Amino acid sequence: MNKEDLLIGAHAFVKGGPASAIYTSDKLGFTAMQLFTKNNNRWTAPPLKDSEIEEFRNALYNSNIKFVVSHDSYLINLCAISPEILEKSRSSFIDELSRCELLGIPYLNFHPGSHGGQGEDEGIRIIIESLNIAHEATKDYKTNSMLELTAGQGTAIGYTFEHLKNIIDGVEDKSRMSICIDTAHAFAAGYNIKDPLAYEKVISHFDSIIGLDWLKCFHMNDSKKDLGTRVDRHDHIGKGFIGLEGFSNIMNDKRLEAIPKILETPKEADQKDDVMNIEALLSLIK
Numbered sequence: 001m002n003k004e005d006l007l008i009g010a011h012a013f014v015k016g017g018p019a020s021a022i023y024t025s026d027k028l029g030f031t032a033m034q035l036f037t038k039n040n041n042r043w044t045a046p047p048l049k050d051s052e053i054e055e056f057r058n059a060l061y062n063s064n065i066k067f068v069v070s071h072d073s074y075l076i077n078l079c080a081i082s083p084e085i086l087e088k089s090r091s092s093f094i095d096e097l098s099r100c101e102l103l104g105i106p107y108l109n110f111h112p113g114s115h116g117g118q119g120e121d122e123g124i125r126i127i128i129e130s131l132n133i134a135h136e137a138t139k140d141y142k143t144n145s146m147l148e149l150t151a152g153q154g155t156a157i158g159y160t161f162e163h164l165k166n167i168i169d170g171v172e173d174k175s176r177m178s179i180c181i182d183t184a185h186a187f188a189a190g191y192n193i194k195d196p197l198a199y200e201k202v203i204s205h206f207d208s209i210i211g212l213d214w215l216k217c218f219h220m221n222d223s224k225k226d227l228g229t230r231v232d233r234h235d236h237i238g239k240g241f242i243g244l245e246g247f248s249n250i251m252n253d254k255r256l257e258a259i260p261k262i263l264e265t266p267k268e269a270d271q272k273d274d275v276m277n278i279e280a281l282l283s284l285i286k
Contacts, residue, residue: 001257001258006257006261007067007258007259008031008260008261008282009025009028009030009034009067009261009262009263009278010028010030010262010265010267010277011033011034011071011262011263012025012033012034012035013269014036014037017052017055017056018035018037018048018056018103019052019055019056019059021033022056022059022060022065023059023063024271025063026059026063026065028274028275029064031065031066032065032066032067032069032262033067033068033069034070034109034262035068036070036071036073037099037100037103038073038099039073040071040072040074040075041073041075042073042075043075043088043092044092045099048103056103056104057104060104067217067260068105068106069106069107069109069180069262070096070100070105070107071108071110072092072110073096075092076089076096076110076113077089077114078093078110078112078113078127078131079123079125079157080113080114080116081115081116081117081118086126086130089113089130090133093108093110093130093134096108097138097145098138098141100143101141105143106142106143106144107143107144107216107217108143108145109146109217110148111148111158112124112147112148112150112156112163112167113126113156113157113158114154114155114157115157116155120157120163124163124166124167125170127157128167128171131167131171131176132172132173135171135172135173135176141176144177144178146177146178146216146217147167147168147177147178147180148179148180148185149161149164149179149182149185150185150189150232151182151185151188151231152188153188153232159185159190159230161209161210162209165209165210168210178216178217179214179216180215180217180218181215181217181218182264183218183219183221183222183223183250184221184222184223184224184232184233184234184240184242185219185232187223187242187246188227188229188230188231188232188233190230193242194242194243194249195245199246203253203255203256212255215256215259217259217260218250218262219264220237220265220281221235221264222235222237222239222242222246222247223235223241224240225241234264234265234266235265236265236266236273236276236277237263237265244280247280248284251282251284251285252284252285261281263278265277
């Protein structure tokens with residue numbers, strides 16, 4: 001695959017409507033992007049206007065962006081211990097799926113949830129229940145629920161491939177599910193993607209536990225924390241503990257070359273840091 005055919009980009013700021021993320025990403029030369037369709041620190045948002053939907057779809061059609069994923073609100077916890085928060089989370093998740101469906105965004109990326117002391121097995125059971133409720137409420141939707149591998153900070157679920165596998169196994173409509181691997185999360189969770197031999201074992205382990213066909217996106221982030229620390233802190237490509245070696249493993253893995261790769265590294269409003277990080281990734285291709 002040629003460099004220009006890779007699906008690569010970053011999380012884009014939304015300034016005055018979702019279409020703004022398309023304009024910025026296209027201007028910066030991205031072929032893939034992520035965005036929030038609403039304020040990520042609020043439970044609710046005004047409904048999307050017809051004009052916003054039309055502008056977004058037209059902007060996407062006329063751009064060079066080939067892959068779009070939305071990230072859900074950070075408030076959502078699909079296995080919250082509080083019944084009130086759990087209900088809010090489920091309602092908000094359904095709303096996020098609806099916003100994606102209206103905009104034509106095929107994936108909604110989300111962290112599985114934090115069990116808050118209930119235990120991982122109970123947390124996974126409630127996440128499955130939440131997803132089945134959400135999918136039942138959005139039965140004819142095309143938007144897919146994309147599970148993100150977590151760092152395992154606090155009581156977060158989803159820091160092992162087995163967690164993700166168990167969630168998918170329990171979801172009734174498996175056609176609505178997919179997986180995103182965040183490199184910083186994976187490394188902090190204890191998956192050594194830096195050492196070439198260990199990296200091969202990690203990818204083979206994922207394939208044997210879940211299957212590479214389920215992997216539809218990478219979040220390409222270096223880690224400010226070392227292997228197995230279970231702390232979620234993102235860094236610029238090559239500046240953290242994963243280093244350029246780890247990203248070289250991914251960028252030169254033929255099995256993964258068609259999978260979209262999206263940055264969530266630190267950035268300023270102009271997103272020039274994203275361009276720098278993408279150039280760093282592309283320079284690793286042999």
